[in-house]
Amino acid sequence: MSEAAHGRPSRPRSPMAPPRSFLWTRRIVLTLLTGFVLLPVYVMISSSLKPLEDVSGKFEWIPSALTLRPYADIWETIPLADYFVNSIVVAGAATVFSVVVAIFAAYAVSRYSFRGKRVFTVTVLSTQMFPGILFLLPLFLIYVNIGNATGIALFGSREGLILTYLTFSLPFSIWMLTGYFDSIPRELDEAAKVDGCGPIRALFRVIVPAARPGIVAVAVYAFMTAWGEVLFASVMTNDTTRTLAVGLQGYSTQNDVYWNQVMAASLVVSVPVVVGFLLLQRYLVAGLTAGAVK
Amino acid sequence: MxxxxxxxxxxxxxxxxxxxxxxxxxxxxxxxxxxxxxxxxxxxxxxxxxxxxxxxxxxxxSFKELTQFYIRDWASAPWSGLDNFSVSLDFDAAVGQSLLKSFLTTCQFTVLSVGLCWLLGTAAAILLQENFRGRGVLRTLFLVPYALPVYAAVITWAFMFQRDNGLINHVLHDQLGIGDSPAFWLIGDNSFWALLAVSVWKGWPFAFLTVMAGLQNIPRDMYEAASLDGAGVWKQIRHITLPSLRPVNQVLVLVLFLWTFNDFNTPFVLFGEAAPEAADLISLHIYQSSFQTWNFGTGSAMSVLLLLFLLVVTGVYLLLTTRGRKTSDV
Known part of the structure; x- marks a missing residue:
């Protein structure tokens, strides 16, 4: 905010103050959008504080009674803590591996010319348009067969899910990081090589530090992808490896839904990602600007 | 150099x-x-x-007769040529007919959802381009739907759309007095609109984020020059901002299209395993028909057809938009 106060004293457009038609359009549109965005957030928060009778009857804008019971009950009604651990392990590991793999791949694409480069980038990007449903069953069969042949349990295990999710975020991550690396002057890593750095050292000494915003953006994206995925999680997990996505989905489709508890649980599982995202969002915008939008 | x-x-x-x-x-x-x-x-x-x-x-x-008997050893399933495809594309029979219906629903849904997401995202990004009090707060706020995990957001919408204890019916029926009795939103024809609302709510912040990033690449002096020439804000938006966003829009619309057309999570969490016919998006339709009948051959054939369709649309789209851009540059 302070930046706005003394940043650029006169913005380019200010010689002519915006007309009132523009100011009113801005007020109205932004107010409506704010309402639209906040509506479910308000419902989630207010309903999570209501006793069960109040969420089973007619909706009330202003809760008539407030309670914190739902927040205590969610841990008993379903094994939410177990789901939480599973989700954190799966999403965390998928993020770390995805970022590392993407850094290496983007370095190769950005700094080297080699045979098959175009084929690689086009193929990887085109996987983004595959309908998930097309490879759900084959992937399931591959994991089962690998398990039978080698004894490595990929189906139903966290490892299998980590492997799947880290690949899901890979195409976008490679694409974005390649753009980001391209925007870093080559002279920087050339200079490091003249100083005796090998290509890998140059990557970690020069490029990775310079590309930190892009790397943070990619990590946020990878974590959110893994944290929110439903389809593969619902097929590829069992009772002990179930993630939040599957657990909550089951919670909300029982016959008698405790809506106040479901809302409390939804809020609790959202807080880590939303807070993390909002703290890091400026990196995401910066990363998109340099990487994706060229 | x-x-x-x-x-x-x-x-x-x-x-x-x-x-x-x-x-x-x-x-x-x-x-x-x-x-x-x-x-x-x-x-x-x-x-x-x-x-x-x-x-x-x-x-x-998709070329095999892959029923539940062969699931353990899929390679041994007998080849069936194009049978799976002809079943999927026989629009007079039940399987083909419902696939066609689901496909058309998905097309309609995608056009509306992508259009609205793009419109809201672009409008918000342009209106937030210039500094004013509260701009930073709004910019952060508008990204909340994007940051929320899909299932948490969609479950909340499912609660809002409940017939007897949801917010939507409370507002429409109790407060505004629309309709004789509270409507059903998650079954029947209304479910299409319910799904669209959730999809737009969830999708527009991505458009907002992308357009916002694109706006930062427009050189400031273009606006300066225009305002010296006496062009007002609306003129600047029409003649500078929107044309400069074309390359961003080309990618953005394509990505939104692919995501929306393939969307599985939103209908799956909103409706559970069986989506109402009016909101039967194609991914969920294929999932259901594969796992209900355990006929994975036909399900794969449908997925392949879907992929082919997306490939063709993407190819034509890129061809048209790229050529259009080149001629407009000249």
């Missing part, structure tokens, strides 16, 4: 002076040749294992 271009050419000449130097040069040359492939190797292995091989398997499965 000139310096870096000269160095590699001179280097071998210097090293050739001593025989040992020549050997290291060759070896490091080979290593340098292998290096990009080594860097790519992990990504390549993962892509093959999780994306490409399963996709090819999926294509192979």
């Amino acid at each position: 000139t310096q870096t271009a000269v160095t590699p050419a001179r280097e071998p000449a210097v090293r050739k002076a001593t025989p040992g130097g020549a050997r290291t040069a060759r070896r490091s040359g080979r290593r340098r040749l292998a290096l990009p492939y080594l860097l790519l190797l992990p990504a390549l292995v993962l892509e093959l294992l999780v994306h490409l091989v399963p996709m090819l398997m999926g294509v192979a499965m």
Whole structure:
């Protein structure tokens, strides 16, 4: 905010103050959008504080009674803590591996010319348009067969899910990081090589530090992808490896839904990602600007 | 630039002076040749294992009679030629008919959802382009739907759309007095609109984020020059902002289209396993028809048809938009 106060004293457009038609359009549109965005957030928060009778009857804008019971009950009604651990392990590991793999791949694409480069980038990007449903069953069969042949349990295990999710975020991550690396002057890593750095050292000494915003953006994206995925999680997990996505989905489709508890649980599982995202969002915008939008 | 271009050419000449130097040069040359492939190797292995091989398997499965009896050993399922495809595309029979209906629903849904997401995202980004009090807060706020995990957001919407205790009916029926009795939103024809609302709510912040990033690449002096020429804000938006966003929009619309058309999570969490007919998006339809009948051959054939459709649309789209851009530049 302070930046706005003394940043650029006169913005380019200010010689002519915006007309009132523009100011009113801005007020109205932004107010409506704010309402639209906040509506479910308000419902989630207010309903999570209501006793069960109040969420089973007619909706009330202003809760008539407030309670914190739902927040205590969610841990008993379903094994939410177990789901939480599973989700954190799966999403965390998928993020770390995805970022590392993407850094290496983007370095190769950005700094080297080699045979098959175009084929690689086009193929990887085109996987983004595959309908998930097309490879759900084959992937399931591959994991089962690998398990039978080698004894490595990929189906139903966290490892299998980590492997799947880290690949899901890979195409976008490679694409974005390649753009980001391209925007870093080559002279920087050339200079490091003249100083005796090998290509890998140059990557970690020069490029990775310079590309930190892009790397943070990619990590946020990878974590959110893994944290929110439903389809593969619902097929590829069992009772002990179930993630939040599957657990909550089951919670909300029982016959008698405790809506106040479901809302409390939804809020609790959202807080880590939303807070993390909002703290890091400026990196995401910066990363998109340099990487994706060229 | 000139310096870096000269160095590699001179280097071998210097090293050739001593025989040992020549050997290291060759070896490091080979290593340098292998290096990009080594860097790519992990990504390549993962892509093959999780994306490409399963996709090819999926294509192979679409030519097989793959029912539950063969699931344990899919390779032994008998080949069935184009049977799965002809079943899927026989629009007079039940299977083909419902697939066609689901496809058309998905097309309608995608056009509306992508259009609205783009419109809201672009409008918000442009209106937030200039500084004013509260801009930073709004910018953060508008990204909340994007940051929330899909299932948490969609479950909340499902609660809002409940017939007896949801917010939507409370507002529409109790407060505004619309309709004789509270409507059903998650079954019947209304479910299409319920799904659209959730999809737009969830999708527009991505458009907002992308357009916002695109706006930062427009040079400031273009606006300066325009306002010196006497162009007002609306004129500047029409003649500078929107045309400059064309390359961003080309990618953005395509990405939104692919995501929306393939969307599985939103209807799956909103409706549970069985979506009402009016909101039966194609991914969920294929999932249901594969797992209900355990006929994975036909399900794979449907997925392959979906992929072909998306490939054709993407190809035509890129061809049209790229050519259009080139001629407009001239």
